[in-house]
Amino acid sequence: MQEYHVEELDSSFTVGDLYLGTIKKLSSGLNAAFVDVGHEKDGFLHYQDLGPNINSLNKFTKDIIAKRANTGRLNNFKLEPEIEKIGKIDKVLAKGAPILVQVVKEPISTKGPRLSCDISIAGRYLVLVPFANSVNISKKITDRAERTRLLRLMSSLKPQNFGVIVRTVAQGREVEELDRDLQNSLDKWETAMQALREAKPRDRVLGEMNRASSILRDMLNESFDSITVDTREAFDEIKHYIHTIAPEKEKIVKLYSGKSKVFEALGLEKQIKSLFGRSVSLPGGGYLIIEHTEALHVIDVNSGNKSNSEEDQEATAISVNREAAKEIARQLRLRDMGGIIVVDFIDMKRAENKKLIYDLMRDEMKFDRSKFTILPLTKFGLMQITRQRVRPEMNVATREVCPTCGGTGTIQASVLVTDVIENNLDYILTRQNERGITVILHPFLHAYFTKGWIRSRQWQWYWKYKTWVKLIQDSSLGLMDFRFLHKTGEEIELSAQVI
Secondary structure, three states, rough: OOOOEEEOOOOOOOOOOEEEEEEEEEEOOOOOOEEEOOOOOEEEEEEHOOOOHHHHHHHHHHHHHHHOOOOOOOOOOOOOOOOOOOHHHOOOOOOOOOEEEEEOOOOEEEEEEEEEEOEEOOOOEEEEEOOOOOOOOOOOOOHHHHHHHHHHHHHHHOOOOOEEEHHHHHHOHHHHHHHHHHHHHHHHHHHHHHHOOOOOOOEEEEOOOOHHHHHHHOOOOOOOOOOEEHHHHHHHHHHHHHHHHHHHHHEEEEEEEOOOOOHHHOOOHHHHHOOOOOOOOOOOOEEEEEEEEOOOEEEEOOOOOHHHHEEEHHHHHHHHHHHHHHHHHHHHHHHOEOOOOEEOOOOOOOOHHHHHHHHHHHHHHOOOOOOOEEEOOOOOOOEEEEEEOOOOOOOOOOOOOOOOOOOOOOOEEEEEEEEHHHHHHHHHHHHHHOOOOEEEEEEHHHHHOOOOOOHHHHHHHHHHHHOOOOEEEOOOOOOOEEEOOOOOEOOOOOOOOOO
Protein backbone atom coordinates (compact mmCIF):
# COMPACT_ATOMS: atom_id res chain seq x y z
CA MET A 1 0.00 0.00 0.00
CA GLN A 2 1.43 3.35 -1.10
CA GLU A 3 -1.41 5.87 -0.61
CA TYR A 4 -4.67 5.79 1.34
CA HIS A 5 -7.41 8.36 0.77
CA VAL A 6 -10.81 8.68 2.41
CA GLU A 7 -13.54 10.81 0.86
CA GLU A 8 -15.95 12.23 3.40
CA LEU A 9 -19.68 12.34 2.61
CA ASP A 10 -19.59 16.11 3.15
CA SER A 11 -16.77 16.85 0.72
CA SER A 12 -17.08 20.66 0.74
CA PHE A 13 -13.93 22.80 0.61
CA THR A 14 -12.01 20.24 -1.41
CA VAL A 15 -8.81 21.37 -3.14
CA GLY A 16 -9.81 22.78 -6.54
CA ASP A 17 -13.34 23.92 -5.61
CA LEU A 18 -14.42 27.40 -6.77
CA TYR A 19 -16.50 29.56 -4.40
CA LEU A 20 -18.14 32.94 -4.60
CA GLY A 21 -16.88 34.54 -1.40
CA THR A 22 -17.24 37.87 0.35
CA ILE A 23 -14.25 39.79 1.72
CA LYS A 24 -14.89 40.08 5.47
CA LYS A 25 -11.65 41.64 6.67
CA LEU A 26 -8.40 43.06 5.31
CA SER A 27 -5.28 42.61 7.44
CA SER A 28 -2.47 44.96 6.43
CA GLY A 29 -0.14 43.36 9.00
CA LEU A 30 -0.50 39.93 7.36
CA ASN A 31 -0.98 41.49 3.91
CA ALA A 32 -3.94 39.16 3.54
CA ALA A 33 -7.73 39.07 3.39
CA PHE A 34 -10.19 36.86 5.25
CA VAL A 35 -12.96 35.64 2.95
CA ASP A 36 -16.33 34.18 3.94
CA VAL A 37 -16.95 31.09 1.81
CA GLY A 38 -19.38 29.33 4.16
CA HIS A 39 -16.90 27.56 6.46
CA GLU A 40 -17.10 28.19 10.21
CA LYS A 41 -13.69 29.86 9.92
CA ASP A 42 -13.13 32.47 7.21
CA GLY A 43 -10.78 31.44 4.42
CA PHE A 44 -7.27 32.97 4.27
CA LEU A 45 -6.21 34.78 1.09
CA HIS A 46 -2.65 36.15 1.01
CA TYR A 47 -1.49 38.85 -1.40
CA GLN A 48 0.93 36.36 -3.02
CA ASP A 49 -2.07 34.11 -3.82
CA LEU A 50 -4.05 36.81 -5.63
CA GLY A 51 -2.32 36.06 -8.93
CA PRO A 52 -1.10 38.76 -11.32
CA ASN A 53 -4.50 39.00 -13.08
CA ILE A 54 -6.73 39.54 -10.03
CA ASN A 55 -8.09 42.81 -11.49
CA SER A 56 -9.19 40.99 -14.66
CA LEU A 57 -10.82 38.23 -12.57
CA ASN A 58 -12.71 40.73 -10.40
CA LYS A 59 -13.89 42.71 -13.43
CA PHE A 60 -15.12 39.58 -15.22
CA THR A 61 -16.78 38.24 -12.03
CA LYS A 62 -18.77 41.47 -11.68
CA ASP A 63 -19.74 41.32 -15.38
CA ILE A 64 -21.02 37.74 -14.97
CA ILE A 65 -22.96 38.49 -11.76
CA ALA A 66 -24.50 41.60 -13.35
CA LYS A 67 -25.30 39.49 -16.45
CA ARG A 68 -23.34 41.84 -18.68
CA ALA A 69 -21.42 38.76 -19.91
CA ASN A 70 -23.35 35.74 -21.19
CA THR A 71 -20.51 33.29 -21.64
CA GLY A 72 -17.26 32.26 -20.01
CA ARG A 73 -15.29 32.77 -23.23
CA LEU A 74 -12.75 35.60 -23.03
CA ASN A 75 -12.20 36.32 -26.74
CA ASN A 76 -13.59 39.87 -26.56
CA PHE A 77 -12.61 40.56 -22.97
CA LYS A 78 -10.03 43.30 -22.38
CA LEU A 79 -7.52 42.24 -19.72
CA GLU A 80 -6.71 44.66 -16.91
CA PRO A 81 -3.06 45.51 -16.07
CA GLU A 82 -1.28 43.00 -13.85
CA ILE A 83 -0.74 43.90 -10.20
CA GLU A 84 2.70 44.41 -8.65
CA LYS A 85 4.47 41.32 -7.33
CA ILE A 86 5.12 43.08 -4.04
CA GLY A 87 2.20 45.28 -3.07
CA LYS A 88 -0.46 45.92 -0.43
CA ILE A 89 -3.69 43.96 -0.39
CA ASP A 90 -5.84 46.94 0.61
CA LYS A 91 -4.84 48.64 -2.66
CA VAL A 92 -6.32 45.73 -4.65
CA LEU A 93 -9.32 44.45 -2.65
CA ALA A 94 -12.15 46.18 -0.78
CA LYS A 95 -14.02 44.96 2.29
CA GLY A 96 -17.49 43.56 1.53
CA ALA A 97 -16.78 43.00 -2.18
CA PRO A 98 -17.64 39.67 -3.86
CA ILE A 99 -14.66 37.63 -5.02
CA LEU A 100 -14.22 34.35 -6.90
CA VAL A 101 -11.73 32.12 -5.04
CA GLN A 102 -10.32 28.62 -5.35
CA VAL A 103 -9.50 26.29 -2.44
CA VAL A 104 -5.78 25.40 -2.45
CA LYS A 105 -5.59 23.94 1.06
CA GLU A 106 -8.45 22.24 2.88
CA PRO A 107 -9.48 23.32 6.42
CA ILE A 108 -7.04 21.77 8.89
CA SER A 109 -7.53 21.70 12.66
CA THR A 110 -8.71 25.17 13.75
CA LYS A 111 -7.77 26.89 10.48
CA GLY A 112 -10.14 27.75 7.65
CA PRO A 113 -9.40 26.90 4.02
CA ARG A 114 -6.42 28.51 2.25
CA LEU A 115 -7.64 30.35 -0.85
CA SER A 116 -6.23 31.64 -4.12
CA CYS A 117 -7.48 33.92 -6.90
CA ASP A 118 -4.97 32.48 -9.37
CA ILE A 119 -7.68 30.21 -10.81
CA SER A 120 -6.69 26.99 -12.59
CA ILE A 121 -8.79 24.15 -14.02
CA ALA A 122 -6.87 20.85 -13.91
CA GLY A 123 -7.26 18.31 -16.71
CA ARG A 124 -5.45 15.07 -17.42
CA TYR A 125 -2.76 16.52 -19.68
CA LEU A 126 -3.21 20.26 -19.24
CA VAL A 127 -4.03 22.89 -16.64
CA LEU A 128 -6.16 25.75 -17.94
CA VAL A 129 -5.39 29.23 -16.51
CA PRO A 130 -7.99 31.92 -17.32
CA PHE A 131 -6.84 35.55 -17.87
CA ALA A 132 -3.32 34.49 -18.88
CA ASN A 133 -1.83 34.06 -22.34
CA SER A 134 1.31 32.06 -21.62
CA VAL A 135 2.10 28.39 -22.37
CA ASN A 136 4.31 26.69 -19.79
CA ILE A 137 5.76 23.18 -20.10
CA SER A 138 6.45 20.88 -17.13
CA LYS A 139 10.12 20.95 -16.13
CA LYS A 140 10.08 17.14 -15.97
CA ILE A 141 9.75 17.05 -19.78
CA THR A 142 13.45 17.43 -20.61
CA ASP A 143 13.53 16.51 -24.32
CA ARG A 144 14.04 19.79 -26.20
CA ALA A 145 12.26 18.65 -29.39
CA GLU A 146 9.23 17.49 -27.40
CA ARG A 147 9.09 20.76 -25.46
CA THR A 148 9.19 22.71 -28.73
CA ARG A 149 6.45 20.50 -30.25
CA LEU A 150 4.15 20.93 -27.24
CA LEU A 151 4.79 24.69 -27.05
CA ARG A 152 3.96 25.19 -30.74
CA LEU A 153 0.94 22.89 -30.52
CA MET A 154 -0.65 24.48 -27.45
CA SER A 155 0.03 28.02 -28.68
CA SER A 156 -2.12 27.24 -31.72
CA LEU A 157 -4.85 25.35 -29.82
CA LYS A 158 -5.50 27.53 -26.79
CA PRO A 159 -8.20 30.24 -27.02
CA GLN A 160 -7.48 33.93 -26.48
CA ASN A 161 -6.88 35.13 -22.89
CA PHE A 162 -6.42 31.59 -21.58
CA GLY A 163 -3.05 30.27 -20.46
CA VAL A 164 -2.03 26.60 -20.42
CA ILE A 165 0.33 24.56 -18.25
CA VAL A 166 1.33 21.31 -19.96
CA ARG A 167 1.63 18.43 -17.47
CA THR A 168 4.32 15.73 -17.59
CA VAL A 169 1.88 13.02 -18.76
CA ALA A 170 1.27 15.01 -21.98
CA GLN A 171 4.67 13.92 -23.29
CA GLY A 172 4.26 12.05 -26.58
CA ARG A 173 0.47 12.57 -26.75
CA GLU A 174 -1.29 13.24 -30.04
CA VAL A 175 -2.95 16.55 -30.84
CA GLU A 176 -6.45 14.99 -30.68
CA GLU A 177 -5.96 13.89 -27.07
CA LEU A 178 -4.57 17.26 -26.00
CA ASP A 179 -7.33 19.17 -27.78
CA ARG A 180 -10.02 16.97 -26.20
CA ASP A 181 -8.57 17.58 -22.74
CA LEU A 182 -8.42 21.33 -23.41
CA GLN A 183 -12.07 21.38 -24.49
CA ASN A 184 -13.10 19.45 -21.35
CA SER A 185 -11.39 22.08 -19.17
CA LEU A 186 -13.01 24.91 -21.14
CA ASP A 187 -16.41 23.24 -20.65
CA LYS A 188 -15.78 23.13 -16.88
CA TRP A 189 -14.93 26.85 -16.88
CA GLU A 190 -18.07 27.60 -18.89
CA THR A 191 -20.17 25.54 -16.43
CA ALA A 192 -18.67 27.48 -13.51
CA MET A 193 -19.45 30.84 -15.12
CA GLN A 194 -23.04 29.82 -15.82
CA ALA A 195 -23.39 28.79 -12.16
CA LEU A 196 -21.82 32.11 -11.10
CA ARG A 197 -24.57 34.07 -12.90
CA GLU A 198 -27.16 32.79 -10.40
CA ALA A 199 -24.85 32.24 -7.42
CA LYS A 200 -25.25 33.80 -4.01
CA PRO A 201 -22.39 34.57 -1.60
CA ARG A 202 -20.93 31.36 -0.07
CA ASP A 203 -22.12 29.23 -3.03
CA ARG A 204 -19.80 26.69 -4.60
CA VAL A 205 -19.78 27.40 -8.34
CA LEU A 206 -17.52 24.53 -9.41
CA GLY A 207 -16.85 21.36 -7.44
CA GLU A 208 -13.73 19.29 -7.94
CA MET A 209 -14.49 15.76 -9.16
CA ASN A 210 -14.67 13.02 -6.52
CA ARG A 211 -11.45 11.84 -4.92
CA ALA A 212 -11.26 8.55 -6.87
CA SER A 213 -11.57 10.26 -10.26
CA SER A 214 -9.09 13.02 -9.37
CA ILE A 215 -6.51 10.42 -8.25
CA LEU A 216 -6.96 8.53 -11.53
CA ARG A 217 -6.68 11.79 -13.47
CA ASP A 218 -3.32 12.56 -11.84
CA MET A 219 -1.83 9.07 -11.54
CA LEU A 220 -3.21 6.78 -14.27
CA ASN A 221 -0.45 5.54 -16.57
CA GLU A 222 0.58 2.48 -18.59
CA SER A 223 1.66 0.57 -15.47
CA PHE A 224 -1.91 0.32 -14.10
CA ASP A 225 -3.25 -3.22 -14.65
CA SER A 226 -6.26 -3.27 -12.30
CA ILE A 227 -8.74 -0.84 -10.72
CA THR A 228 -11.09 -2.60 -8.28
CA VAL A 229 -14.38 -1.01 -7.24
CA ASP A 230 -16.95 -2.50 -4.84
CA THR A 231 -20.15 -0.57 -5.68
CA ARG A 232 -22.05 -0.50 -8.95
CA GLU A 233 -22.52 3.28 -8.79
CA ALA A 234 -18.78 3.98 -8.38
CA PHE A 235 -17.95 1.31 -10.98
CA ASP A 236 -20.14 2.96 -13.63
CA GLU A 237 -18.80 6.42 -12.78
CA ILE A 238 -15.14 5.42 -12.86
CA LYS A 239 -15.51 3.29 -16.00
CA HIS A 240 -17.17 6.22 -17.79
CA TYR A 241 -14.37 8.55 -16.65
CA ILE A 242 -11.64 6.09 -17.76
CA HIS A 243 -13.42 5.76 -21.12
CA THR A 244 -13.20 9.55 -21.46
CA ILE A 245 -9.53 10.02 -20.55
CA ALA A 246 -7.95 6.67 -21.54
CA PRO A 247 -10.29 4.37 -23.52
CA GLU A 248 -7.62 1.69 -23.85
CA LYS A 249 -7.61 1.26 -20.05
CA GLU A 250 -11.38 0.83 -19.68
CA LYS A 251 -11.12 -2.98 -19.40
CA ILE A 252 -8.95 -2.89 -16.26
CA VAL A 253 -11.85 -1.45 -14.18
CA LYS A 254 -13.35 -4.40 -12.29
CA LEU A 255 -16.43 -4.64 -10.09
CA TYR A 256 -15.73 -6.63 -6.92
CA SER A 257 -18.59 -9.01 -6.14
CA GLY A 258 -17.15 -11.15 -3.35
CA LYS A 259 -19.00 -11.77 -0.09
CA SER A 260 -16.32 -10.40 2.24
CA LYS A 261 -15.32 -6.71 2.19
CA VAL A 262 -13.01 -5.75 -0.67
CA PHE A 263 -10.27 -4.54 1.73
CA GLU A 264 -10.48 -7.85 3.57
CA ALA A 265 -10.26 -9.90 0.37
CA LEU A 266 -7.24 -7.98 -0.96
CA GLY A 267 -5.34 -8.06 2.35
CA LEU A 268 -5.60 -4.30 2.91
CA GLU A 269 -7.49 -4.36 6.22
CA LYS A 270 -4.50 -5.88 7.99
CA GLN A 271 -2.11 -3.37 6.39
CA ILE A 272 -4.27 -0.43 7.47
CA LYS A 273 -4.32 -1.63 11.08
CA SER A 274 -0.57 -2.25 11.14
CA LEU A 275 0.65 0.81 9.21
CA PHE A 276 -1.13 3.68 10.98
CA GLY A 277 -0.09 3.00 14.56
CA ARG A 278 2.42 4.90 16.68
CA SER A 279 4.96 2.13 16.06
CA VAL A 280 5.79 0.82 12.58
CA SER A 281 7.95 -2.29 12.13
CA LEU A 282 10.80 -2.52 9.62
CA PRO A 283 11.58 -5.74 7.71
CA GLY A 284 14.99 -6.26 9.32
CA GLY A 285 13.81 -6.04 12.93
CA GLY A 286 14.05 -2.29 13.53
CA TYR A 287 11.05 -0.03 14.05
CA LEU A 288 9.85 3.57 13.80
CA ILE A 289 8.07 5.63 16.46
CA ILE A 290 5.92 8.37 14.91
CA GLU A 291 4.71 11.22 17.13
CA HIS A 292 2.54 14.18 16.08
CA THR A 293 2.52 17.62 17.67
CA GLU A 294 0.83 20.89 16.74
CA ALA A 295 4.09 22.27 15.29
CA LEU A 296 5.69 19.27 13.61
CA HIS A 297 5.95 15.50 13.24
CA VAL A 298 8.80 13.57 14.87
CA ILE A 299 9.99 10.15 13.69
CA ASP A 300 12.44 8.16 15.81
CA VAL A 301 14.39 5.30 14.23
CA ASN A 302 15.23 2.35 16.52
CA SER A 303 17.33 -0.72 15.80
CA GLY A 304 15.23 -3.15 17.87
CA ASN A 305 16.54 -6.73 17.65
CA LYS A 306 18.68 -5.79 14.65
CA SER A 307 21.50 -4.60 16.91
CA ASN A 308 23.24 -7.98 17.18
CA SER A 309 23.05 -9.03 13.53
CA GLU A 310 25.83 -6.80 12.10
CA GLU A 311 29.57 -6.82 12.69
CA ASP A 312 29.85 -3.33 14.21
CA GLN A 313 27.71 -0.37 15.34
CA GLU A 314 28.23 1.67 12.14
CA ALA A 315 27.11 -1.24 9.93
CA THR A 316 24.02 -1.73 12.09
CA ALA A 317 23.19 1.98 11.90
CA ILE A 318 23.52 2.06 8.08
CA SER A 319 21.44 -1.10 7.64
CA VAL A 320 18.57 0.11 9.85
CA ASN A 321 18.70 3.68 8.52
CA ARG A 322 18.44 2.46 4.91
CA GLU A 323 15.33 0.46 5.72
CA ALA A 324 13.96 3.36 7.74
CA ALA A 325 14.46 5.89 4.90
CA LYS A 326 12.42 3.72 2.50
CA GLU A 327 9.62 3.19 5.03
CA ILE A 328 9.55 6.88 6.08
CA ALA A 329 9.13 7.98 2.44
CA ARG A 330 6.20 5.57 2.16
CA GLN A 331 4.66 6.64 5.48
CA LEU A 332 4.72 10.32 4.47
CA ARG A 333 2.64 9.49 1.38
CA LEU A 334 0.45 6.94 3.14
CA ARG A 335 -0.53 9.24 6.02
CA ASP A 336 -0.27 12.37 3.85
CA MET A 337 1.87 13.97 6.55
CA GLY A 338 2.65 17.63 5.86
CA GLY A 339 4.40 20.60 7.41
CA ILE A 340 7.70 20.01 9.18
CA ILE A 341 8.94 16.44 9.75
CA VAL A 342 12.04 15.77 11.86
CA VAL A 343 13.64 12.30 11.60
CA ASP A 344 16.04 11.10 14.29
CA PHE A 345 18.16 8.48 12.49
CA ILE A 346 20.53 6.20 14.38
CA ASP A 347 23.85 8.05 14.82
CA MET A 348 26.48 7.46 12.13
CA LYS A 349 30.06 8.69 12.44
CA ARG A 350 31.17 8.81 8.80
CA ALA A 351 30.13 11.72 6.61
CA GLU A 352 29.82 9.50 3.51
CA ASN A 353 27.27 7.32 5.31
CA LYS A 354 25.18 10.37 6.25
CA LYS A 355 25.25 11.49 2.60
CA LEU A 356 24.22 7.99 1.52
CA ILE A 357 21.06 8.17 3.68
CA TYR A 358 20.32 11.70 2.44
CA ASP A 359 20.62 10.62 -1.22
CA LEU A 360 18.51 7.51 -0.56
CA MET A 361 15.72 9.58 1.01
CA ARG A 362 15.69 11.93 -1.98
CA ASP A 363 15.50 8.98 -4.38
CA GLU A 364 12.65 7.36 -2.42
CA MET A 365 10.62 10.56 -2.33
CA LYS A 366 11.01 11.55 -5.97
CA PHE A 367 7.69 9.85 -6.82
CA ASP A 368 5.82 11.85 -4.16
CA ARG A 369 3.23 14.13 -5.81
CA SER A 370 3.41 16.72 -3.02
CA LYS A 371 6.12 19.40 -3.05
CA PHE A 372 8.87 18.71 -0.53
CA THR A 373 12.29 19.85 0.63
CA ILE A 374 14.88 17.62 2.33
CA LEU A 375 17.92 18.92 4.22
CA PRO A 376 21.08 16.85 4.86
CA LEU A 377 21.55 15.24 8.27
CA THR A 378 22.65 17.64 10.98
CA LYS A 379 25.55 17.13 13.36
CA PHE A 380 23.10 15.42 15.74
CA GLY A 381 21.88 12.95 13.10
CA LEU A 382 18.56 14.74 12.49
CA MET A 383 17.01 15.08 9.05
CA GLN A 384 14.56 17.93 8.44
CA ILE A 385 11.85 17.56 5.79
CA THR A 386 9.09 19.95 4.77
CA ARG A 387 6.20 18.53 2.77
CA GLN A 388 3.29 20.42 1.26
CA ARG A 389 0.09 19.96 3.23
CA VAL A 390 -3.14 20.60 1.29
CA ARG A 391 -5.58 18.46 3.29
CA PRO A 392 -5.81 17.08 6.83
CA GLU A 393 -3.41 14.28 7.66
CA MET A 394 -4.76 10.77 7.20
CA ASN A 395 -5.14 9.14 10.58
CA VAL A 396 -6.61 5.71 11.24
CA ALA A 397 -7.45 4.65 14.78
CA THR A 398 -5.41 1.52 15.43
CA ARG A 399 -6.26 1.31 19.12
CA GLU A 400 -9.91 0.49 19.67
CA VAL A 401 -12.23 0.47 22.65
CA CYS A 402 -13.05 -3.18 23.26
CA PRO A 403 -16.49 -3.77 21.70
CA THR A 404 -17.44 -6.13 24.52
CA CYS A 405 -16.13 -4.50 27.69
CA GLY A 406 -16.51 -0.88 26.50
CA GLY A 407 -13.08 -0.01 27.89
CA THR A 408 -13.64 -1.36 31.44
CA GLY A 409 -10.96 -3.99 31.02
CA THR A 410 -13.19 -6.92 32.00
CA ILE A 411 -15.33 -9.13 29.78
CA GLN A 412 -17.32 -12.29 30.18
CA ALA A 413 -15.26 -15.43 29.71
CA SER A 414 -14.16 -15.35 26.07
CA VAL A 415 -14.79 -19.08 25.73
CA LEU A 416 -18.51 -18.28 25.99
CA VAL A 417 -18.61 -16.22 22.78
CA THR A 418 -19.21 -19.36 20.72
CA ASP A 419 -22.18 -20.23 22.92
CA VAL A 420 -23.57 -16.70 22.50
CA ILE A 421 -23.33 -17.00 18.70
CA GLU A 422 -25.02 -20.40 18.68
CA ASN A 423 -27.79 -19.22 21.03
CA ASN A 424 -28.52 -16.29 18.73
CA LEU A 425 -28.39 -18.60 15.72
CA ASP A 426 -30.90 -20.99 17.31
CA TYR A 427 -33.24 -18.12 18.20
CA ILE A 428 -33.12 -16.61 14.69
CA LEU A 429 -33.62 -19.92 12.87
CA THR A 430 -36.28 -21.44 15.13
CA ARG A 431 -38.17 -18.52 16.72
CA GLN A 432 -37.90 -16.02 13.84
CA ASN A 433 -37.86 -18.74 11.16
CA GLU A 434 -35.18 -16.92 9.12
CA ARG A 435 -33.38 -18.65 6.22
CA GLY A 436 -30.31 -17.83 4.16
CA ILE A 437 -28.60 -15.89 6.95
CA THR A 438 -24.94 -14.88 7.11
CA VAL A 439 -22.71 -14.50 10.16
CA ILE A 440 -19.74 -12.11 9.99
CA LEU A 441 -17.10 -12.79 12.64
CA HIS A 442 -13.42 -12.66 13.55
CA PRO A 443 -11.10 -15.06 11.61
CA PHE A 444 -10.36 -17.03 14.83
CA LEU A 445 -14.06 -17.74 15.36
CA HIS A 446 -14.47 -18.51 11.65
CA ALA A 447 -11.72 -21.10 11.94
CA TYR A 448 -13.35 -22.62 15.04
CA PHE A 449 -16.77 -23.05 13.40
CA THR A 450 -15.42 -24.41 10.07
CA LYS A 451 -12.66 -26.69 11.37
CA GLY A 452 -13.05 -30.33 10.43
CA TRP A 453 -14.99 -29.75 7.17
CA ILE A 454 -17.82 -32.34 7.20
CA ARG A 455 -17.64 -32.66 11.00
CA SER A 456 -17.45 -28.92 11.61
CA ARG A 457 -19.93 -26.91 13.67
CA GLN A 458 -21.14 -25.26 10.47
CA TRP A 459 -22.18 -28.64 9.03
CA GLN A 460 -23.78 -29.63 12.32
CA TRP A 461 -25.98 -26.53 12.04
CA TYR A 462 -26.98 -27.59 8.54
CA TRP A 463 -28.10 -31.04 9.69
CA LYS A 464 -29.90 -29.61 12.71
CA TYR A 465 -31.73 -26.67 11.10
CA LYS A 466 -31.93 -27.94 7.45
CA THR A 467 -30.52 -24.65 6.15
CA TRP A 468 -27.00 -23.53 5.32
CA VAL A 469 -25.50 -20.73 7.43
CA LYS A 470 -22.87 -18.72 5.58
CA LEU A 471 -19.81 -17.62 7.58
CA ILE A 472 -17.65 -14.65 6.50
CA GLN A 473 -14.45 -13.67 8.31
CA ASP A 474 -13.64 -10.01 8.93
CA SER A 475 -10.40 -9.09 10.69
CA SER A 476 -11.65 -5.55 11.38
CA LEU A 477 -14.03 -7.01 14.01
CA GLY A 478 -12.97 -7.69 17.59
CA LEU A 479 -12.61 -11.26 18.75
CA MET A 480 -15.84 -11.01 20.74
CA ASP A 481 -17.71 -9.10 18.03
CA PHE A 482 -20.04 -10.58 15.40
CA ARG A 483 -22.98 -9.63 13.16
CA PHE A 484 -25.92 -11.52 11.70
CA LEU A 485 -27.28 -10.53 8.27
CA HIS A 486 -30.58 -11.29 6.51
CA LYS A 487 -30.42 -12.87 3.06
CA THR A 488 -31.06 -9.33 1.77
CA GLY A 489 -27.80 -8.17 3.38
CA GLU A 490 -29.45 -6.09 6.13
CA GLU A 491 -28.21 -6.55 9.70
CA ILE A 492 -30.43 -8.52 12.10
CA GLU A 493 -31.13 -6.82 15.42
CA LEU A 494 -30.17 -9.33 18.12
CA SER A 495 -32.28 -9.81 21.22
CA ALA A 496 -30.61 -8.56 24.38
CA GLN A 497 -32.06 -11.52 26.30
CA VAL A 498 -30.41 -14.04 24.00
CA ILE A 499 -27.03 -12.30 24.21
